Amino acid sequence: MSKKSKTAFVCNECGADYTKWAGQCGACGAWNSLSEVRLGPAHSDSRAANFTAAQSGYAGAAGQGRVQKLSEIDLSELPRIPTNASELDRVLGGGLVPGSVVLIGGHPGAGKSTVLLQTLCHLSQKLSALYVTGEESLQQVAMRAKRLGLPADHLQMLSETNVEQICLTAGEVKPRVMVVDSIQVMHMAEVQSAPGSVAQVRESAAYLTRFAKQTGTAMILVGHVTKDGTLAGPKVLEHIIDCSIMLEGTHDSRFRTLRAHKNRFGAVNELGVFAMTEQGLKEVSNPSAIFLQRADEIAAGSVVTSVWEGTRPLLVELQALVDDSSLGNPRRVAVGLDHNRLNMLLAVLHRHGGVLVGDQDVFINVVGGVKVMETSADLTLLMAVVSSFRNRILDRDLMIFGEVGLAGEIRPVPSGQERLREAAKHGFRKAIVPAANRLKTDIEGMQVIPVKTLAEALNALDMG
Template sequence: MVKSKSIYSCVECGGRVLKWQGQCPHCHLWNTLVEAVAEKNSTRFNYTNEISRVQNIEKIKIGEEPRYSTGIAELDRVLGGGLVDGGVILLGGDPGIGKSTLLLQALCYSSCDRAVLYVSGEESASQIALRAKRLSLATKKVHLLTEIQLDRIQEVLGKEKPNVAVIDSIQTIYSESLQSAPGSVAQVRECAAQLTRIAKASGICIILVGHVTKEGTLAGPRVLEHMVDTVLYFEGDAQSSFRLIRAIKNRFGAVNELGVFAMTEKGLREVSNPSALFLSHHEEKVPGSCVMVTQEGTRPLLVEVQALVDKSQALNPRRLSVGLENNRLAMLLAVLHRHVGIACFDQDVFVNAVGGVRITEPGADLAVLLAIVSSLKNKPLPIKIITFGEIGLAGEVRPVQRGQERLKEAAKLGFVQAIIPKANKPKHSVFGIEIILVDRLEDAVTAIF
């Protein structure tokens, strides 16, 4: 028996080398090479339509991509308005987060006016039918295929010609033209490329379900994310019933859009007012609490930032933040000391974003520092006050994007005061909310305390 020849493929760039190395010679990243079986050279791609010709861009006829709803408004928001014919969507998330449940619900809702197909490589037909029954879904027009062989899936797609097809999951599909096992770098790349080719040639919208690694990134080669049109991440805490779906890449809409769901006995339910999830309801004013307005894509969200400052019992005081960047916390404490004269060098500082939300924008800086000062002085902020703004190293309060929309969201939820950067002064007054404009950090601290 002839021994199979091994090669080493990079999971980031897809580059190949004959011998293992610590660093990929193509993308220069470390520890990204994994062993795979060397495949024989063969032509696996056939022409499905006429040969392309050179065209002048100005003469190409263009039009708005028609979209159709999934039946789930929060999912439509993240997708940029709905599904697009010929689009390829990659949905990743932790095991048990609810990826299959969400897509099964979407297919059942879409089946009213669209032909849909659910391809499962992980569960049996009876398991999926049992889940649909438990969720009380209308599955009369939903077609199901339990298959992991790529050629068979291609044959069914060509025969059934659905408008929407879900492949659950891409890591379980394999092609017989390759010798490597399902889930390997070569198999994932080959199957994704073939399915993407079918979607573009036939106009079928294909949704691929992807596994994630223990680091939280999508399993398989990084080229998988480059192939598809949209990359969605399904996030959530195992201890919480709330789920967040976030768009990381979208060729048909805005990125960083956020959809919020609640996991119930009847499946995933949309949350119409997500700001309520990230706000605590205190019976009285408490020190160390500050409400900010963050921006997730085109959606403004109100999030409560909590801080606890306590005298340190160790030589090195602790700096811990949950939901915010830890390195930025250390920088903000230095700015607070240098420009306001409030020192925390002998204090433990803990900062938390309520509800498990992750805030990555610098617009949370002002809220974090006001919460820290409130906890340190043991003086609560006024009720119904919000803030946002980025803090520079010189102590200035810098503007953030979409300030007018943030203020409107705060006023809609009953807030009556706002401390914002001077450069974010609204062109038109926002009804029901008093604006306090600040230019420097010390101005904001003085205005409150």
């Protein structure tokens, strides 16, 4: 007797499913986002899912069912697999973990397939690696590898979009590292919907994740992004995987940043920097030097700050332009910084610094396309605004950081000592920092000026 297929209604925005249609999704509140999905009968005897830890020799596979004390778990069972790319290893937390699933996303042309092909070509020289391509033909991938001059004699390739068949083939090949490019074109025969739909992406990702956990295969999934830069597909996709990283970069810049948004095996918000060249993506071991390529003659409104990215400081240039406004409502534009925080800091500057720019257009830009996510650039932003407003050029070897409170106080920021050492390494000789971040041990050749209030910072630059 044949089993009936089940019908569900899935939200295209968040992936929540319901037994009947409704006009609004109760999970995310989106209207008219539920679509009907027909699910085929579940087969408990699926061959592709019947992989055990004994078949792979992976001692950390899920589903073993034996209770252990936390102190008794042997961490040596999960050795890291270095990728030979130090920037990628930094973002991953030290390398790939057997049995982990990594999702890498980015805009078209950012270099996702390129960096993964480079990584697997080098890894295949030491261990078994499998590259599964669903969007490109094998000839296209081979042409790219030849153009980039990559070693292609050991990397195993597979052109397939059926998830069950991919897992069956991988079970025979037994790769230690596997790439699936991309999850949006994968499909399962039992799910009666088009590839890329919410149901297909969710079920395909869950199936591949189960395979990786049970066989100890380090798996990397490539994901598409929407027009606003978020990962396409159901939100549950980011919960299934172990690590989510984004490859970002504009088409007019040759630099690409790799940032971890979720990582169960390392620090989040870790940043890796690459440069796009004719030989593919090359690592940038000293990103501060790249973002500090300043003009020979510095204009007013240019200040250098130090932001903390993951486990290291990064020096970036922050520019401000203050000009008379011809509009009734002066413009406030922030590129690389939070627009709402800019408005708040300008109010603090007026109330506690005595500088009124309410009738001026204020434009803020972080050079190099870097996005500053923390508050350590508050004081730098205000000093750049005052510098441009009063047309005062600040010293070239000056670096500023610190958080500004609503009462005009300068609050400390984490890892202040490391930020100062990074600045000294790049030739900066003067720094204005929060009083709580003053040096515990002197740095040769650097003058550190601790300040407690915004007024003290303005007086330190003779702009009070």
